[in-house]
Amino acid sequence: MYGWIWRHLPGPFAVRVLAALILIAGVVALLMFAVFPWLEPKLPFNDVSV
Amino acid sequence: MAVGRAQRRLNGALAIVVRTFGELLITVGIVILLFVVYTLYVTDLINEQKQGDANDTLERSWADPVAVQPAPPVTPELGTGFTRLYIPHFGTDYNFVVVEGVGQSQLAVGPGHYPGTxxxxxxxxxxxxxHRIGTGAPFNDLDKLNSCDAVILETETDFFVYRVMPMAGQVAGWDRIRQQDPRCARVPSLRGPGEPGGGPYGRTVGRRIVTxxxxxxxxxxxxxxxxxxPKAEQVALVTxxxxxPEYGxxxxxxxxxxxVRQVPKQQAPDYQALLSRIGMTL
Structure with a gap:
């Protein structure tokens, strides 16, 4: 999977590394700002009131 | 030879399947770790920002000269901070702005006041x-509070010092404990002698775990x-x-x-002055 993505990144080595880092940052941002804020309130330890 | 080549191709395909499966497992593991980091740390950072904003708003409203005259207590608006909570046992820098409401969006700002109480x-x-976990976790150590530990609420005009009530096992011998520990001197057990079941406050103890x-x-x-x-006979409590359990x-x-005590801000302008006045040091 990761090998396949790496082979499909364009350009020389340095450009590929940069593109890979941007991809990783994008996925982490999507998780942190969209997926986790949606998921977190569903966890049991957020029920603190009677 | 042809058989060997087919065999090698099969091995190659199998290797791709196994490798991809492994990569997916590693990815899921990393995502779960990231989620733990988010829950335990990133929510704290988000909360710090929101607490800071609520604190600024509260400070501004208290500094407002229009409101210098102690206004009759009005129900605060949902989501606005209206009092500050201190628990000295959790450290001298422990303080949170309490907002009105116990919905998720209010609790994301800080401890929430049950409307109508x-x-x-x-x-x-x-x-x-x-919250006990994440989002600033103001009540992370709530189980570590002992009887007579102070819970302080600050309003625009006063500090209100509450103390944790006797634990279930201490009620019977409370008069003796009270005499030994000066912090407990003003803490009543709220049990009248000879009242059936301990009277109206018979079930109120320092710490309880309920459904x-x-x-x-x-x-x-x-x-x-x-x-x-009736309202006039009710004791002033904080709950x-x-x-x-912690994660459940x-x-x-x-x-x-x-x-146990009300200290007007004319006598104690800030928290530090209050602590020295009630005999606690910073």
């Missing part, structure tokens, strides 16, 4: 809920939904609630405190 200093029961349906934990007289006392939601941890 008493306001600080009033007779009845000030109900406050707070989530016990909404009467924040009733004016705790665990008495029948409201046995803190959070989840229990099967129960709620409840801590009850009783008002």
């Amino acid at each position: 008493a306001l600080p200093g009033q007779p009845g029961n000030v109900g406050i809920a707070g 989530p349906d016990r909404v009467d934990a924040v009733a004016p007289v705790p665990y008495r939904p029948d409201d046995p006392l 803190l609630t959070t989840c229990n 939601n099967s129960h709620r941890l409840i801590v009850h405190g009783v008002l």
